[in-house]
Amino acid sequence: MGILNRIRKGLEALGAGAPRQDAQGPEELSFSAEVPIAGADAPLWRMNVQLVSEPHGDGERLRLRAHLQTNFAALRPALTAPAAPARALPHGARGGAVLRLTERTTALAQRALANPVVGFLAQPLLKHDFNTWIDLQASTASLDDGAHALVPQSDKLTALGIRPARSKDGGPVAESWAGEAPGGFAQVSIVQMDKSHLPSRLASLLGDKPFQMAGTVINTVQEK
Structure with a gap:
């Protein structure tokens, strides 16, 4: 499990904890982060990441799954919320004690959207949410079909009419x-x-x- 062992050591050095590993089984690491905004049902930005490392044939397989979500529609309450007091936002650890992340994010959004040019350009974005799903697998095992054998959810892709070419047979790296x-x-x-x-x-x-x-990598844009 060399790949996540190195990640675990790095996290331990930073005091950020370590991936979960069963006595016998895959090694897992997951984390999430978000940027909240006052008055919205969902955060302005959210990220969820999961890493799994496990034996795979005569090698090792690493799988990364990630979901990135940007809810520009969450900024709309900032347009109607009372304006924050006109004061400089503090920085550093001391500043974090004065204004919570939610308050600072909302104040920054209000100030940016108060600019007529920024507000005009942002209007189309405020009606949409953006999502990105990433599912990536890498392996050091001997596979007859090469990278094609690792294409995630290939049966669902086929049902959608998506049939990626085999890179091992000279197909493109990206489609x-x-x-x-x-x-x-x-x-x-x-x-x-x-x-x-x-x-x-x-x-080498x-x-x-x-x-x-x-x-x-799946990207979607949805109107809210």
């Missing part, structure tokens, strides 16, 4: 599909890489080990 979705727009991108696609210096660090990586 993308886009179209309308309920209430907005969606884009699906697929990346497939084998050891031959890596920079020579990075590939793997020695004789094989390497393949595949992932999907």
Whole structure:
């Protein structure tokens, strides 16, 4: 479990805890963060990340799943909320004790949107929410189909009419599909890489080990 062991040591050095690892099983690490804003049902920005490392054949597999959400619609309450007092926002640890993150985010949003040019340009964004889902797998196991074997949820992609080419057979490293979705727009991108696609210096660090990586990135824009 070398990959997450290095991450765990880094987190321990920072005093931020360590990934969870069962006595026998995969090693997991997950974390989340968000930027709240006063008066909104959802945060302005949210991120959830999960990493799982486990044995895979004669090698190791690392899977990363992430969800990034930007709720520009959450800024709309800031347009009608009472304006914050006109004062400089404190900085550093002392400033954090004076104004909580929610209050500071709301105050900054109000000040930015009070600018006529910024407010005009922001109006279309305030009607939409943006989401990004990332599902990425990398493996040092010997796989007959190379990176294509790691494409996440390939059966669901096929049901949508998305059939990525095999990078091992000369297909492109990245492909993308886009179209309308309920209430907005969606884009699906697929990346497939084998050891031959890596920079020579990075590939040399793997020695004789094989390497393949595949992932999907799904972006959606929905009107609120």
